[in-house]
Amino acid sequence: MRPAPLRYAIRPLRPEAHLFEVSCTVAAPAPAGQRFALPAWIPGSYLIRDFARHVVAIRAEAGGKSVRLAKLDKHTWQAPPVKGALTVTCEVYAWDLSVRGAHLDTTHAFFNGASVFLRPLGHEEAPCLVDIQAPPGAAYADWRVASALAPARGEKGAAARHGFGLYRAENYDALIDHPVEMGNFTLGSFKACGVPHEIVVSGRHDCDMERLCADLKRICEWQIRFFGEPAPMARYVFLVTAVGDGYGGLEHRASTALLCARDDLPQRGMTGTPERYRTFLGLCSHEYFHTWNVKRIKPAAFTPYDLDAENHTTLLWAFEGFTSYYDDLALLRCGAIALDDWLALTAKNLANVSRGPGRLRQTLAESSFDAWSKFYRPDENTPNAVVSYYAKGALVALALDLTLRAGTQGRVALDDVMRALWERYGKTGRGVGESAHDSDIRRLAEELSGLSLKRFFDDAVYGTRDLPLARLLKPFGIALEWEAGKTPALGARTSDEGGFVKLATVYDGGPAQDAGLAAGDLLLALDGLRVAPATLDARLARRRPGDTLTVHAFRRDELMEFRVRLAPPTPETAHLTLAPRATAQARTLRRQWLGA
Numbered sequence: 001m002r003p004a005p006l007r008y009a010i011r012p013l014r015p016e017a018h019l020f021e022v023s024c025t026v027a028a029p030a031p032a033g034q035r036f037a038l039p040a041w042i043p044g045s046y047l048i049r050d051f052a053r054h055v056v057a058i059r060a061e062a063g064g065k066s067v068r069l070a071k072l073d074k075h076t077w078q079a080p081p082v083k084g085a086l087t088v089t090c091e092v093y094a095w096d097l098s099v100r101g102a103h104l105d106t107t108h109a110f111f112n113g114a115s116v117f118l119r120p121l122g123h124e125e126a127p128c129l130v131d132i133q134a135p136p137g138a139a140y141a142d143w144r145v146a147s148a149l150a151p152a153r154g155e156k157g158a159a160a161r162h163g164f165g166l167y168r169a170e171n172y173d174a175l176i177d178h179p180v181e182m183g184n185f186t187l188g189s190f191k192a193c194g195v196p197h198e199i200v201v202s203g204r205h206d207c208d209m210e211r212l213c214a215d216l217k218r219i220c221e222w223q224i225r226f227f228g229e230p231a232p233m234a235r236y237v238f239l240v241t242a243v244g245d246g247y248g249g250l251e252h253r254a255s256t257a258l259l260c261a262r263d264d265l266p267q268r269g270m271t272g273t274p275e276r277y278r279t280f281l282g283l284c285s286h287e288y289f290h291t292w293n294v295k296r297i298k299p300a301a302f303t304p305y306d307l308d309a310e311n312h313t314t315l316l317w318a319f320e321g322f323t324s325y326y327d328d329l330a331l332l333r334c335g336a337i338a339l340d341d342w343l344a345l346t347a348k349n350l351a352n353v354s355r356g357p358g359r360l361r362q363t364l365a366e367s368s369f370d371a372w373s374k375f376y377r378p379d380e381n382t383p384n385a386v387v388s389y390y391a392k393g394a395l396v397a398l399a400l401d402l403t404l405r406a407g408t409q410g411r412v413a414l415d416d417v418m419r420a421l422w423e424r425y426g427k428t429g430r431g432v433g434e435s436a437h438d439s440d441i442r443r444l445a446e447e448l449s450g451l452s453l454k455r456f457f458d459d460a461v462y463g464t465r466d467l468p469l470a471r472l473l474k475p476f477g478i479a480l481e482w483e484a485g486k487t488p489a490l491g492a493r494t495s496d497e498g499g500f501v502k503l504a505t506v507y508d509g510g511p512a513q514d515a516g517l518a519a520g521d522l523l524l525a526l527d528g529l530r531v532a533p534a535t536l537d538a539r540l541a542r543r544r545p546g547d548t549l550t551v552h553a554f555r556r557d558e559l560m561e562f563r564v565r566l567a568p569p570t571p572e573t574a575h576l577t578l579a580p581r582a583t584a585q586a587r588t589l590r591r592q593w594l595g596a
């Protein structure tokens with residue numbers, strides 16, 4: 001027997017107070033007393049967020065009478081045994097303008113289900129109906145609804161497309177995987193391989209929607225064809241919030257929530273693809289690729305998600321890193337950017353990774369596992385201790401792609417591994433298996449290519465050895481060169497703190513650390529002369545490696561003096577260029593890989 005649907009309702013109760021009212025009705029609550037919980041985190045963003053802390057009031061009723069809830073822990077409530085249906089209603093404070101939570105004011109409403117919808121324990125597989133209601137008052141008469149949630153056709157009160165009313169989700173997991181925007185937004189639409197796509201832009205903006213739709217269509221069609229038609233979703237929605245300054249995205253099974261600066265969006269009459277817009281398209285491409293890679297091809301550890309606590313996996317390098325590799329590669333292959341742009345983006349990522357001493361301390365598998373307590377909770381020591389499973393993961397994807405292509409004379413590529421992951425794991429719902437030092441991804445790549453890749457993965461994912469990218473790129477006629485910086489190195493990353501030079505990070509084993517300087521120190525003078533953020537580089541550029549500087553700095557309110565021996569400039573910039581005399585074989589391998 002199919003379980004009775006869970007019935008949810010959400011309405012902006014008082015937009016000016018940023019309060020949603022959210023209710024959940026269970027037709028047949030647990031006889032011993034029904035429990036309800038809010039997720040501790042939102043899938044895709046690996047940090048405990050404790051959404052329940054924004055519940056400002058909660059009440060329950062059954063048979064027209066109120067019943068008392070007992071709170072069991074930070075995010076779980078228990079109702080006593082009741083006869084008939086049980087409704088729990090809470091007020092949720094929503095003032096988080098990010099892609100991960102909920103935000104409500106008099107201009108718009110946005111929410112992720114994970115931050116507002118209670119989960120009745122034991123009813124996770126029941127279908128859900130959710131009544132999305134308009135805020136009260138004539139001021140909101142022009143508000144509409146955007147979401148990949150499907151209107152509950154056939155039910156009384158079903159929503160019309162973009163209307164308020166009843167929507168449906170197949171279960172709780174689906175319910176919290178469809179963020180919702182309400183307001184007076186701009187709507188663009190296009191079809192990609194026959195699948196309806198929408199782009200919804202809220203916030204003030206002057207976006208050229210026609211240009212944006214045309215570019216997104218190209219990217220989406222390339223990705224759908226990459227994995228193979230038909231697309232796994234019946235429709236798809238890009239939910240964009242444009243602000244003065246911001247950047248972020250979160251993937252969902254049939255939509256994505258994006259935050260961007262309004263100037264990242266294309267404007268009418270714009271020619272070419274300026275860097276800011278290219279970055280925005282890269283973000284769209286990234287989240288769209290997740291529709292397959294992480295929303296459907298998932299680590300076994302995520303099937304199902306444990307929404308109560310950290311959900312550890314060693315595989316984020318494959319889900320975030322490989323997605324980061326393909327986000328820009330898709331732009332190149334679909335013609336949205338040129339080869340020179342792609343080479344520059346890849347070189348920049350290479351330089352970023354090689355700047356962080358943390359890459360020599362932490363493996364990608366460890367970085368993935370500890371995402372919750374390290375990558376997502378950065379501090380002054382993060383560059384020394386942590387490697388990004390996004391940035392280095394993308395380089396591992398590049399290195400693996402090159403290894404496969406060169407090792408099989410172009411017969412097998414990472415593309416084939418991704419498609420096999422989709423066929424065997426994504427389509428079947430089987431989770432990608434892992435142990436502490438190995439994964440199904442290694443086995444699959446070996447099976448397809450016939451190559452032995454144990455050593456590759458041991459070094460790249462479970463070790464800290466730098467990837468031999470210069471050597472790997474050579475058979476493709478691409479040269480990697482490093483350019484050193486111009487100034488002797490202080491061994492610190494600095495920031496501007498009210499006109500003072502602040503040491504944001506002191507690099508492990510560098511001159512600043514050797515001298516005793518620490519993160520947080522404010523530099524006042526070099527060799528007795530005042531130094532400021534605007535003059536630091538020029539002052540260092542006049543000195544030579546090996547010179548010793550007297551540095552005066554404040555640590556807290558104590559004036560201190562240090563002797564810093566400057567190091568040679570570090571390699572700062574990577575250049576990737578097409579080798580002028582590439583062999584015909586190299587050109588063929590390159591064409592198969594990059595298209596251009």
Ligand SMILES: [Zn+2]
Binds near residue numbers: 251287290319320323
């Ligand atoms: Zn991602």
